[in-house]
Amino acid sequence: MIGSISIRTPLLTTFTTRTMTRSISIKAPLLVSPRTLQELRSSPNADVKILDASWTMPNVPRNPSKEFVEKHVPGARYLDLDEVASPSELGLKHMMPSAQVFSEALENFGITPTSHVVLYDSQGIFSAPRALFMFRAFGHNNSSVLDGGLPGWEIEGLPTEMGHAEKTLKSAYPVPAFVSETVRSYEEMVSNAAKPLSDPLAEIVLDARSLERYTGLEPEPRPGLSSGHIPNSFSLPFRAFLQTNAIPGSDKTFTTFLSANDLRRKLVEAVGTEHAQLILQGKRGVRTTCGSGMTAGILWLGLKLIEESTLVSLYDESWTGYALRPESRIDRGVL
Template identity: 55%
Template sequence: MASQAAPLLITPSDLADKLKSPAGISILDATWFMPNAPRNAREEFMNSRIHHSQFLDLDGVASPHELGLKHMMPNSQTFAKACVEKLGISRDTRVVIYDSHGVFSSPRALFMFRAFGHINSSVLDGGLPRWVDEGYSATSGSLATPKFGQYDAPQLDADTIRSYEQMVSNSQLEGDAYEILLDARAKGRFTGIDAEPRPGLSSGHIPGSYSLPFNLFLRRQSNKKGDLEYTTFLSPSEIREALNTAVGTTKAQDIVDGRKPVITSCGSGMTAAVLWLGLQLLGVRKVGLYDESWTGYAMRSGSKIEKST
């Protein structure tokens, strides 16, 4: 595994410089759409993508879940097999991940790589739309066959993932023992006023959690043509302001200083990684992610659900 961590975020110009000598670099399109969206990520990838990139199917590179949930964290063997057989990645490959939203699903892919110790990995801030908007070209058509490498099954950092049982236990704790839980869903879903996008699933939140919609860590941009919007990360100081607003300045300081561990959650474990990455940009290292998130929690009949106005 690479001994030095790559920057968490890179810009299109950074990537363009690296692609002048593309050997040892793997570029991954990790675009994912909500199940009810009338779009197909793989088809869009074939029609427009960054040169040399491969498609990372976050639903396909996942371990089975007892509730049938998608894009769950793979086990080490599944991750290693996907890296070698589908993506041509070896342990020392420089990995750059993007999506076609700007910032949406790419942080989830980065979380996966980092959780397995592949720290030579980054997200392209602004993704494919920013890449094109800054004058770099996209390509289409057939893909080059990735070169197979060697990738022994790595060990997952167990501190990065939280289970349902851990979440139930955490919600019953108080004081220093409680891990702060940040919920990345929209505020209306958190309070229970708005419905969940998954039919039949109750809205609301896990007792003791805080609402921090993931888009509060992002800036909405318009391209130069004015016909497309995309997202990029806010500056660290602006991310800190959003965190202060969500949990209060005292708890936010405890999080940033490492005195208080934090967990991120969302609807299905996807945008929880946006919060995870935003906190990483603040230098926070004690960040876990509730992998199955609200869908897994609310599907279980014994779960305690709070609603508020």
């Protein structure tokens, strides 16, 4: 079931790099339920901006932008994660955008530094956490994910609309400061992998791909890319953090996050009690990775739902960037 989450709004002071003007960043809950979003939308003078961040794997015969035109949450705009991104030297898609690209995209959406941005996707929980990671990495803490996404919204009997989104007036969004420690580079991943897990300075790496791809028993969906895993990384498939829900009257399903207690249990199963305790006590950092940096966001958000102060970063290039480099050491089997 999709639970209801109350909103906490402590004020945080941030500074921007374009004008260095003082702005207020409100910290919103990481997840909101459909009913909570409906209440937010109905609040007088509420500055709520809704973005559909649906994305699918290249081999999936779907077009999220066309699906958006066919049906979306009223007032939503479509956020193309492949477009709001910066070029990669390896030609990878949906890499973290520059601060300038992020700022310009938000201006076009009519988003201001104080807007409450709610992100969702059409699968329930899939690509929206990656979008939330992007917002939080640029200090826009007044951002949340809609748990259950568009299917969960519909199951609650809430309205949808179709057609192209109406253009909004451009807003002013100063170029934000990027929280650099939230994203890890290839060089940082290689350096970390060279440390034994017994080294207290080594961060725990969690791989969100399937166990079969992690062990090397199944090929990667990208032709010619080797399967396997980064040395000293743990397998924690992103689906382990999610609950699958049936859509009444259909053979389709959608996903929501597990409860915090169940998320904690899944973490312990993946890395063991000792590592899990160190992670949740803030004594050991975590780096999440996946195939291309998308579902690593699910692990990032799941860990934050257990304990928001957890030190979690994301390897942006993820396995594709790592395995494309011929000098990379690739392990197979189970850690």
